[in-house]
Amino acid sequence: MSGGIAYALAALVCYGIGDLIYKRAAAAGLKPEYFLMVQAWCFCPAILFYAWGTGNLHLEPAALWGCLAGLFVLVGFYNYVRSLRVGAVSIVAPVFRLNFIITAALAILWLSEPLTASKAAGFLLALLAAWLLLGGAAPLGSADPLLARRPLLQVTLATLAVGVANFCYKLGLIAGATPETMLAAQAVVFSSLLTATTFAVNGTIRPARGLFRHSLPAAIVLVAASLFLLHGLQRGDASVVVPIAQMGFVIAAVLGIAFFGETLSLRKIAGLCVATAALAALTLG
Numbered sequence: 001m002s003g004g005i006a007y008a009l010a011a012l013v014c015y016g017i018g019d020l021i022y023k024r025a026a027a028a029g030l031k032p033e034y035f036l037m038v039q040a041w042c043f044c045p046a047i048l049f050y051a052w053g054t055g056n057l058h059l060e061p062a063a064l065w066g067c068l069a070g071l072f073v074l075v076g077f078y079n080y081v082r083s084l085r086v087g088a089v090s091i092v093a094p095v096f097r098l099n100f101i102i103t104a105a106l107a108i109l110w111l112s113e114p115l116t117a118s119k120a121a122g123f124l125l126a127l128l129a130a131w132l133l134l135g136g137a138a139p140l141g142s143a144d145p146l147l148a149r150r151p152l153l154q155v156t157l158a159t160l161a162v163g164v165a166n167f168c169y170k171l172g173l174i175a176g177a178t179p180e181t182m183l184a185a186q187a188v189v190f191s192s193l194l195t196a197t198t199f200a201v202n203g204t205i206r207p208a209r210g211l212f213r214h215s216l217p218a219a220i221v222l223v224a225a226s227l228f229l230l231h232g233l234q235r236g237d238a239s240v241v242v243p244i245a246q247m248g249f250v251i252a253a254v255l256g257i258a259f260f261g262e263t264l265s266l267r268k269i270a271g272l273c274v275a276t277a278a279l280a281a282l283t284l285g
Contacts, residue, residue, distance in 0.1 A: 004232045004233070004237075004241050005236065005241070005244060005285075006232075007228045007231045007235065008228070008229070008232040008242075008245045009244060009245075010224075011225045011228035011229040011232060011244075011245035011248070012244060012246075012248045012250075013248070014221050014222075014228060014248070015097070015225045015245060015246065015251075016248035016249070016250065016251020016252045016254075016255065017248075017251065018222055018225060019249070019252035020255045020256065020259065021214065021218045021221060022080070022081055022084055022218065023084050023252075024214060025081070025215070025218070026081060026084035028210075029085075030210075030211060030214060031202075031208075032078055032081040033078065033197060033198040033201060033202070034208060034211055035081060035211060035214060035215055036077055036081060036194055036215075037191075037194050037198045037205065038207050038211045038212060038215035039215040039219045039222070040187070040190055040191035040194050040195070040219075041191065041215075042212075042215060042216050042219035043187055043190075043191070043222060043223055044187040044188060044190075044191040046219065046220075046223050047180070047183045047184050047187050047223055047226075048184050048187065048188075050180060050223070051181060051183070051184045054180060056180035057178075057181055058177070058178060058181050060177060060181070061175070062172050062175035062177035062181075063172065063177050063181050063182065063184075063185040064172075064185070065169070065171045065172030065175065065177065065182065065185075066169070066172050066177065066181065066183065066184070066185030066189075067185045067186065067188075067189045068168050069165040069182070069185075069186045070165075070185065070186035070187065070188070070190040070193070071189060071193070072161045072162065073161070073165045073186060074189075074193050074194055074197075075157065076157075076158040076159075076160075076161035076162035076165060077158065078158075078194075079154040079157045079158040080092070080096050080162075082151075082154050083096075083152070083154035085151075091151075092151060092155050094129075094130040094249040094252075094253065095152065095155045095156065096158055096159050096162070096249070097247060097249035097252075098126075098127070098130055098159055098246070099158075099159045099160070099161075099162040099242075099246055100163070100166075100242045100243035100245075100246040100247075101123065101127075101163065101243075102159070102160060102163025102164060102166075102167070103163045103164075103166040103167050103170075103238055103239070103242040104119075104123065104238065104239040104242060106164070106167040106238075107237065107238035107239040107242075108239050110167075111170070111174075113237045113238065113239045114237075115239070118282070118284040118285055119239060119282065121278075122243060122278050122279075122281035122282035122284075125281055126247060126275065126278040126282075128274050129250070129272070129274040129278055132268065132270050165186075166229075166233075166238065167238065169182055169229070169230055169233055170238040173230065173233055173234050179227060179230030179231050180227075183223075183226050183227065183230060225245075225248075228245070229241070229242070232244075236285075240282060240285050244279060244282050244283065247275060247278065247279060247282075249275075250272060250275045253268065253272065254272065
């Protein structure tokens with residue numbers, strides 16, 4: 001197993017756990033901007049300290065790709081957390097994690113990464129797995145068709161934004177930035193913009209009691225997932241590493257069934273089996 005794939009699999013697990021933490025925060029009724037703001041307050045100093053402590057924090061032009069990624073991550077995760085307030089995690093997480101399609105398409109078209117038969121099979125199997133998991137999900141909880149569609153519209157926007165953000169990571173790494181520098185640049189932009197947005201919308205940035213109970217573990221898991229992802233991207237093709245990492249929806253679906261009482265059906269079981277086959281195909285590259 002190549003180093004890039006090993007890192008991608010580690011990121012997969014972390015992203016899946018993170019999805020469940022997000023769902024728990026959404027179920028608690030926390031405002032998305034406050035939850036993400038406090039998460040950013042934890043994430044930003046942690047990654048800055050880690051990057052500085054490991055000697056991998058360098059101010060260089062390539063880090064601007066990390067800044068751009070921070071803008072797209074803000075759009076993506078804000079809409080993702082909002083979609084989880086109504087949508088089941090076993091629906092929303094698979095859609096969100098399909099952002100790898102955007103990243104892979106950009107990498108193949110822009111960076112001329114090869115489209116092998118194994119990759120193509122992996123993409124198709126991943127799409128089939130997500131469709132099976134979506135098909136077995138419960139209604140989104142509203143009799144109003146517009147309100148029922150809103151979570152899917154939000155998560156679709158989130159999916160597009162994060163797919164572009166992942167591609168920005170790859171471009172920054174190609175330009176010579178370290179993974180730690182890229183994440184530090186992203187964190188500074190994300191934290192600053194989100195704090196300003198929260199103040200503009202609510203007139204205060206004072207977080208509600210109990211936010212750190214959700215935001216701190218989310219930040220810890222996301223730091224680990226992001227580092228694994230970027231180190232994987234440094235060692236392998238974006239069209240392989242990102243699809244594997246983003247299949248954390250398998251972990252999220254399993255944990256959603258186990259901890260949130262979401263419906264388990266034969267279709268979902270089939271979806272998880274197909275997702276396993278997709279992972280096997282993608283690891284072959």
